[in-house]
Amino acid sequence: MKILICLSNVPDTTTKAKFVNDNTAFDTTGVQWIINPWDELALTRAIELKTDAANTIENITVITVGGKDAEPTMRKALAIGADDAVRIDVEPKDAYFVAAQIAEYLKSNPFDLIFSGIESADYNGSAVGGMVAEFLNAPSVSAVSGLNIEGGQVKITRDIDGGQEEVSVEMPAVLTVQKGIAKEPMIAAMRGIMMARKKPLNVVAPVEVEALTEIVNFEMPQPKPACKMIEPENVKELVDLLQNEAKVI
Amino acid sequence: MSVLVFTENWDGKFKKMSFELVSYASKIAEMLNTQTVALSIGDVQEDELKKLGNYAADKIVSVNNDKLNNLDNQAYTSVIAEVATKEEATVIIIAQNNMGKALAPRLSVKLKAGLGAGVSKLPASVEPFTIFKKVYSGKAYSNVVIKSDIKILTLAQNSFEFEENAKSHAIENFEPSVGDVKTSVSNVQKQTGKILLNDAEIVISGGRGMKSGDQWAPIEELAEVLGAATACSRPVSDEGWRPHEEHTGQTGKIIAPNLYIAAGISGAIQHLAGISSSKCIVAINTDKDAPIFEAADYGIIGDASKVLPDFIEAVKEIK
Numbered sequence: 179m180k181i182l183i184c185l186s187n188v189p190d191t192t193t194k195a196k197f198v199n200d201n202t203a204f205d206t207t208g209v210q211w212i213i214n215p216w217d218e219l220a221l222t223r224a225i226e227l228k229t230d231a232a233n234t235i236e237n238i239t240v241i242t243v244g245g246k247d248a249e250p251t252m253r254k255a256l257a258i259g260a261d262d263a264v265r266i267d268v269e270p271k272d273a274y275f276v277a278a279q280i281a282e283y284l285k286s287n288p289f290d291l292i293f294s295g296i297e298s299a300d301y302n303g304s305a306v307g308g309m310v311a312e313f314l315n316a317p318s319v320s321a322v323s324g325l326n327i328e329g330g331q332v333k334i335t336r337d338i339d340g341g342q343e344e345v346s347v348e349m350p351a352v353l354t355v356q357k358g359i360a361k362e363p364m365i366a367a368m369r370g371i372m373m374a375r376k377k378p379l380n381v382v383a384p385v386e387v388e389a390l391t392e393i394v395n396f397e398m399p400q401p402k403p404a405c406k407m408i409e410p411e412n413v414k415e416l417v418d419l420l421q422n423e424a425k426v427i
Numbered sequence: 428m429s430v431l432v433f434t435e436n437w438d439g440k441f442k443k444m445s446f447e448l449v450s451y452a453s454k455i456a457e458m459l460n461t462q463t464v465a466l467s468i469g470d471v472q473e474d475e476l477k478k479l480g481n482y483a484a485d486k487i488v489s490v491n492n493d494k495l496n497n498l499d500n501q502a503y504t505s506v507i508a509e510v511a512t513k514e515e516a517t518v519i520i521i522a523q524n525n526m527g528k529a530l531a532p533r534l535s536v537k538l539k540a541g542l543g544a545g546v547s548k549l550p551a552s553v554e555p556f557t558i559f560k561k562v563y564s565g566k567a568y569s570n571v572v573i574k575s576d577i578k579i580l581t582l583a584q585n586s587f588e589f590e591e592n593a594k595s596h597a598i599e600n601f602e603p604s605v606g607d608v609k610t611s612v613s614n615v616q617k618q619t620g621k622i623l624l625n626d627a628e629i630v631i632s633g634g635r636g637m638k639s640g641d642q643w644a645p646i647e648e649l650a651e652v653l654g655a656a657t658a659c660s661r662p663v664s665d666e667g668w669r670p671h672e673e674h675t676g677q678t679g680k681i682i683a684p685n686l687y688i689a690a691g692i693s694g695a696i697q698h699l700a701g702i703s704s705s706k707c708i709v710a711i712n713t714d715k716d717a718p719i720f721e722a723a724d725y726g727i728i729g730d731a732s733k734v735l736p737d738f739i740e741a742v743k744e745i746k
Contacts, residue, residue, distance in 0.1 A: 191677055191678075191700075192696055192697070193563075194566065194696075215678045216678065273532070274535060274536070274541065277532075277536065296528065297528075299564060299677065300562065300563060301562055301569075302545055302560075302564060303544045303545075304523075304531075305531070305532040305542055306532070307532070308529060308530070308531070308532030308533045308536075309532040309533070309535060311500070311533060312504065312532070312534075312537055313536055315501075317499070317501050317610055318501070318529070318533065319610060320525065320528055321525040321528065321529065337525055337672075338498070338525055338526070339442075339526060339625060340437065340626070343614065344613045344614040344615075346610070346611050346613065347609060347610045347611075348610075351609075354528070357671060357674065357678055357679055358672075362665075389574075390535070390539070390540070390541030390573065390574055391541040391543065391573050391574065392574060393569050393571050394557065394570040394571065394572055395569070396567050398567055399565070399566075402721070402722065403724075405710070405724060405725065405726040406724065406726070407725075407726050407728065408726070409727070410727050410728065410729030410730075410733070410734050413737040414737075414741045416709070416725055416727065416738070417742055419725060420686065420707070420709070420725070424686070424706075426628075426685045426706065426707045427653060427742070427745075
């Protein structure tokens with residue numbers, strides 16, 4: 179079985195958002211780049227499953243669409259335990275553009291399972307996984323919070339609105355994963371970091387695709403009015419404010 | 428031309444969110460001077476379907492097919508696409524929830540329609556079609572132009588003030604062509620007797636300041652008296668004090684209730700990313716410098732385990 183994990187290279191989640199060029203571009207000054215947290219959980223689960231030989235996972239590949247500056251993040255994925263990496267050499271324009279690039283790669287390089295995180299920490303689109311699946315005319319399962327392999331079949335737990343379902347799916351399939359699939363992201367060990375330098379990181383030329391959306395500019399949230407403080411002895415006053423001022427209870 | 432809105436039901440009853448979606452779709456239909464078509468998939472009786480007309484749907488298309496009893500992303504996408512084509516939809520509205528996140532991206536590729544994911548208000552203009560959505564997990568917003576002929580928007584939950592606006596409407600039963608279903612569901616566990624975190628109008632959330640997992644009684648009791656759902660911060664679910672389903676924050680659940688009460692939560696930037704769209708935030712924390720107070724509307728500096736019992740009593744007095 180071959181697993182492909184779609185990785186997004188995103189600013190560290192503690193980064194404060196700042197913009198430049200008349201608020202049309204994200205200010206990357208001093209930003210730490212990380213593997214998108216949900217993609218990292220997908221990678222973690224794939225590696226956990228691979229350590230059990232009975233699951234017969236031959237290979238875990240990570241793929242990203244981005245410039246050379248995404249490579250340190252790819253190396254980090256290799257250090258954690260991916261076998262090889264693919265970078266499609268073009269700046270991402272929108273989710274449709276990214277998914278089309280990945281789908282094109284998959285047409286000549288088939289995989290059995292394709293993972294993507296449920297959203298990216300930058301554009302919060304929740305889109306690439308499902309889009310790749312539709313490009314490939316493959317089934318997809320979204321909001322996956324548990325994954326096991328039994329007798330060559332995948333056993334999936336997915337969250338539905340108000341519950342959970344056990345699902346099985348024909349392969350090849352795309353799984354969009356979220357918290358729960360793995361508990362904690364795996365951390366690279368020193369040996370992994372050494373080995374990562376020798377693992378293949380293949381750079382692939384992009385195909386021509388037209389983006390369907392375009393960001394015009396960014397805005398910062400409206401500042402909130404100051405918090406109204408209430409003395410701990412006066413909880414009654416708080417309840418009164420919630421009832422009569424905020425009108426929420 | 429039309430605006431198509433995909434509604435969801437639970438055991439044949441529409442969720443509140445479906446009315447929010449239809450109401451939102453009808454406002455866009457007004458901007459485009461066209462009609463609103465609501466699509467329902469599942470076994471929904473006519474009396475229930477009619478309710479969509481109360482939120483300004485001009486036409487209700489009902490699809491009831493055994494192959495669609497469980498969510499198969501591919502099959503559902505193909506049905507929505509078929510109805511969209513039949514109704515000549517130029518805008519399609521879907522919820523930004525688990526089902527919407529499963530379907531909207533597929534539909535985007537199938538119809539070559541640009542996707543605006545997680546919008547929270549009406550488009551600023553329809554020519555060019557400009558939407559407003561949060562990015563960087565709510566730390567900023569962006570104005571995005573959708574350039575394709577067909578546009579798909581997913582609406583963030585509890586973000587749109589919907590109103591009743593009854594219209595005369597037609598109900599049509601439609602039999603789509605459903606292809607092979609490639610996913611099978613073997614076991615369904617629905618949360619019962621509990622208010623669901625994503626649906627809840629009030630959420631009481633506990634953090635590390637609650638000190639341990641066996642200190643949750645006041646949070647549960649306050650939730651009980653307020654008719655609220657319970658939630659927690661990431662350290663709490665990492666410690667196993669509470670199930671991971673309750674984790675709210677950037678990598679957990681992202682919620683937007685009317686009232687969010689944070690007890691013993693310091694308010695790390697990742698936590699705020701999951702709750703900052705709440706209409707009203709109350710913070711109870713011993714540390715006056717905790718970042719949660721910058722996000723909160725009302726705050727109490729104090730020990731949550733001491734404040735909560737008084738809170739419960741005060742709520743009981745008014746209920």
